[in-house]
Amino acid sequence: MKSGKQRRQEMNLDRAARRAADAALAQKARLEERIRKAAIARGEKIRSLASVSKKILVNAANLGPNVSCGWPEFVHRGYYVDLPFTCKACGVHEVWTATQQKWWYESAKGGVWTAAVLCRPCRVKERERKITARQEHFEGLERKQLNTKE
Ligand SMILES: [Zn+2]
Known part of the structure; x- marks a missing residue:
């Protein structure tokens, strides 16, 4: 039988692990969002440059x-x-x-x-x-x- 103290410790560890996993996921999402935005910005810049250079x-x-x-x-x-x-x-x-x-x-x-x-x-x-x-x-x-x- 586990003691109440042990159970509380396990629950705390569990919560900490979940928080860490959530934080890692959020960080990954933020990073992906930044990469995506940068790619869009680059793409738009290339597109607008191309259309300007094509225009007389x-x-x-x-x-x-x-x-x-x-x-x-x-x-x-x-x-x-x-x-x-x-x-x-x-x-x-x-x-x-x-x-x-x-x-x-x-x-x-x-x-x-x-x-x-x-x-x-x-x-x-x-x-x-x-x-x-x-x-x-x-x-x-x-x-x-x-x-x-x-
Ligand atoms: Zn003619």
Whole structure:
């Protein structure tokens, strides 16, 4: 037969062991929670960095002059997005990429309210047509000047 004192001691030991086990479990849970949060934070940081690096950002300081009082959507948005469009001349479907837009607005200083309307081959043709037209115009002027001198 166990004495009352022995039983009390056993119960106390039991309780102490349970408390220790609970504390260890709680500590383990806290540690796992911390690791989980750190992993989430790392993941979010990586995700947000990736999405930022993929975005072609608008640098408003580089934009050409804007005579209108408002600003187009891409300036408010802060980054360029690929824009599908239909060529005005040949009707082909093309995409005006974010990179092309950044070049157009910020390097070529194209008007902020202008957008691509011609596909690449038609743009080349249009440029050649303008050059020829200008040449013909100057050649015409030259002929006129020569005619008046005669
Ligand atoms: Zn075209």
